Amino acid sequence: MAQLSYREAVSRGIAQEMARDERVMLIGEDIGGAGGVFKTTAGLFEQFGRTRVVDTPISEQAILGAAMGAAMTGLRPIAEIMFSDFFAVCWDIVVNEIAKMRYMTNGQVKMPLVIKSGNGGSLRMGAQHSQSIENWAMAVPGLKVVTPSTPLDVVGLMAAAVRSDDPVLFFEHKGLYASKGEVPDGEIVDELGKAAIRRPGKDATVLALGLMVGRALGAAEELAREGIDVEVIDVRSLVPLDTQTLLTSISRTGRLFTVEENPRLLGWGAEIASIAADECFWDLDMPIRRITTPHIPLPSADSLEDAVLPSVDRIVQDVRKGVSL
Amino acid sequence: MSATRAEHEYGAHPMVLPPDASAAQDGLDVAPAVRLDLYRRLEELRQFEKRAYDLFMQQLVKGTSHLSLGMEAISAGFGAAMRKDDYTFATYRGHAHTLSRGVGMAPVLAELLGRANGLMGGKGGSMHLTSVEHGVLGSYAIIGAHLCVANGAAWSAQVRRSGQVTVCFFGDGTTNIGAFHEALNYAAVYSLPVVFVCENNLYMEYTSIADITAVPSPAADRAAAYGLPAIKIDGNDVDVVYRTAGDALELARSGGGPSLIEAVTYRHGGHSRADPGKYRPAGEVEAWMAYDPLTVHRARLIRLGVAESELDGIRADVARAVDEATEEAKNGRLPDVESAFTDVWADGGSQWRN
Incomplete structure (x- = not known):
């Protein structure tokens, strides 16, 4: 049992899944060498290498497109959209492509991907870096939407999201990154759809x-x-x-x-x-x-x-x- | 103001005439059997699209349609050059690209007709044709995004060391949306095994691409920005397309990274069913109708000694196949209403709550 911060729990959850399944990849802006602007991916680049932890350009459409195409062809990517407000520049790929592909193709494709994102206010970042957008996502059929509030839930829900064959939008609350909580040792897997x-x-x-x-x-x-x-x-x-x-x-x-x-x-x-x-x-x-x-x-x-x-x-x-x- | 953006009356922009160099390509190194296969492919795509048009006119196909009439050489040439397990990403104008990977005519027509025996059971329609078992990873109806998605399939192939190449088709209009530029940079940075194919048919939708683009060649003139060579080819010469495709596929398969190919072609009709294409200058349509990919290729085969009767036989075979596919599609039943509630989620259903 360890005290983990919410931000440490994010990387703990991702590391657990990347170690378990080599198909799990992580891509996003500054998530590799820098460990993420919120340090939620610290240590993963060192542990899993640049093939599986990919630093990208500031190209949100390219990031989510890469995650989608990879998910359709055998990988299980986790993509980061740094601030959830930035979903607005790549919402087409989320809403029109990722969410609808399985349905439109009559079940021909799976979409096992996770999009993690820093969400929410209280950090004095103003109108473009503070929004809570879960309701945007839940309005779209085909997207699963979770927001953990504790470090333990972060680890367990991340594992559940990665193991889901559906696309999951994983909203991390930026105002909780520094908060701490008990997280037991060993594998932790939670369940989507449980309050x-x-x-x-x-x-x-x-x-x-x-x-x-x-x-x-x-x-x-x-x-x-x-x-x-x-x-x-x-x-x-x-x-x-x-x-x-x-x-x-x-x-x-x-x-x-x-x-x-x-x-x-x-x-x-x-x-x-x-x-x-x-x-x-x-x-x-x-x-x-x-x-x-x-x-x-x-x-x-x-x-x-x-x-x-x-x-x-x-x-x-x-x-x-x-x-x- | 640059010449490409000179002001003029609507529809009176300078004509872009086809090349007149097809005979010069007779000596291209393409095996006779391949040339005949390419002819068959052209006939299949042409006759299929004509049938699709007829079914629209009979109001058996609802919604909209975007046909590749006049543009078939590009999908035919690539289809012949691609490996069986390569990936195709197409647009809303994707009938030809789907068929050229070996997908049957009947399930595609049935999908257009909204029948249960359609390629996606009637849930996708004309603009979203997909057949994963044939490597057709989708037809995408909002331009730009699918170039980014194609990168993902290429990334996956690179990680899995599968040797698969992803080919992504799009139109000239797509070169002016942000996702095009994100995707090209991304593919170049990670040296992804992907071939981007711009089908430049000279018109965005109803607007001349030259009128709203800062450079004369919408794709080729952008290639340098991503460290790629400018490749601009005659998209109505199927042999040229086939050879260009082979080179680009080989480059990608051997780890040489992405290519961006601009294939110049022309739509026989308008953008979609609703568009008669009246904005095109007099003379231009006629000139391109004369420089039709089927005409070009058939004339070459005859110059090279193939008997007209053999070509007529292929044409007749294809006509029979299209008729049979039409019957099969029309005989399909309507989808069960229950199917509208399947496959939202991986568990096969549409439940969002307990």
Whole structure:
């Protein structure tokens, strides 16, 4: 058992899979000799060599095209898109090619690839280097979408993503890279499509993802002092979605809150709210409440960014108000 | 302003006339049996595309279509030169490139007709023809991306030391999108075994490529930027294409890296079914119709002593094959609606939740 940082867990997970399967390759900008701009691939170039850990030009379409073509012909690549905001310059290959190829060819090809990317805000990087874009990805049939919130989940979900024969968008939260957690020795393999109950509770269900999981847990601690017992669920995987775990909790507590870092419109919580309204409406004791970043680009200044991202205080206030209804 | 971008009335741009050098290539080192095989391939692609056009006109094929009529020599020449396990990446104008790898006419026609016996069961259509077992790794309908994807297949072949070469076809219009430049640089940097083939048919879609490109030769003039030689060939002479393909494939297979080939050709028709091609100057279409790849090759074979009756026999064989394929395609049943819900995921289904 070791204490690993979230960033170390990324390279640990990749190393585990590259050592196990020689078809697993890693490509991206500055991921080799430099170990990644976020140091999430440190040591892999030295361990696996330049044939399997490939430094690329700043050519996101070329990177994802290479990953796709390789995946179609026997390799199992992991590609890095440095900041998830950069998906916008190669979204054609993700959405129109990678996501649809199996379907359009009537199952002739497999697409075993992972696209890992630094996602999310809180680092004062402004509107083009801070976005949370899981909802872009989950809107496209054919893409699996995961966001781990702990070092242990990083290792296990990376392994599950690499072993999947479907394309997986693996969102690492940049604001969590320095966070630490226990990671057992030995092989760790998790499962896509499983949510995790981080804190059991009976009064309200709070769903969160990535950086927001910790904030939801912080809010739950404060609310516990007021006698409000909150269940916090780390959704972890948006596609596939573990609706059974989510709906079971919502039906039991009767109150649903989502904590979403994305801007308001069509955030991931909107889909879950819709499912809950469809399938457990009569178990609800209050309207569903989404706690999101407002529908604005993220500002750069720390005071402004802190004011608009969902905070512990905002979660506390919204849940307290909801529970008192 | 450069000559290539001179202002002129719509459709009145300077004519680009075909070369008149086909007889000069009679001495090319291409075996007689190969030349006859190339003729058969040209006939197959021509007669197939004509049939596809007829079926569109009969409204049996829905959606859109992009035919290779007039451009068949490029896919025929490459198809003959490629190794069985090489990879092809094609565009939405990909019927010919798919057939030239040995894919049957019937499953391709059935796919156009949206039938269950189509190449992809009716889920891909005319613009996405794919047959992995024949090395056809897809037809891509949004230009640019597939050059990057072709690199990935080439990378995989390089890693696996399989000796396979990837051939990626695209049009002149593709040379002006960013992915083209990303892909060429990437292939050159990693010395990938890939051959990029620009089918320059002189028109982007409805616009003359010369009017919207900074250099006269959209692919060949860009090659130097990626450390590659400028290769510009007569894309209507199938022997020239065959020899050029062989050289580029050999270079890639022996570790010599990528090639970029600009093959100049001409569409007999418009960009797609919706386009009558009226923007082309009078005289230009006629000149290129006369310099048709089938006419060019047939005349050469006759000059070289092949009996016209033999060529007529091939033409008749192909006509029968196209008729049979048409019947087989038309006799296919419609796909089960359930098939719309298969193969989103590797487990064969479309479930996104438990």
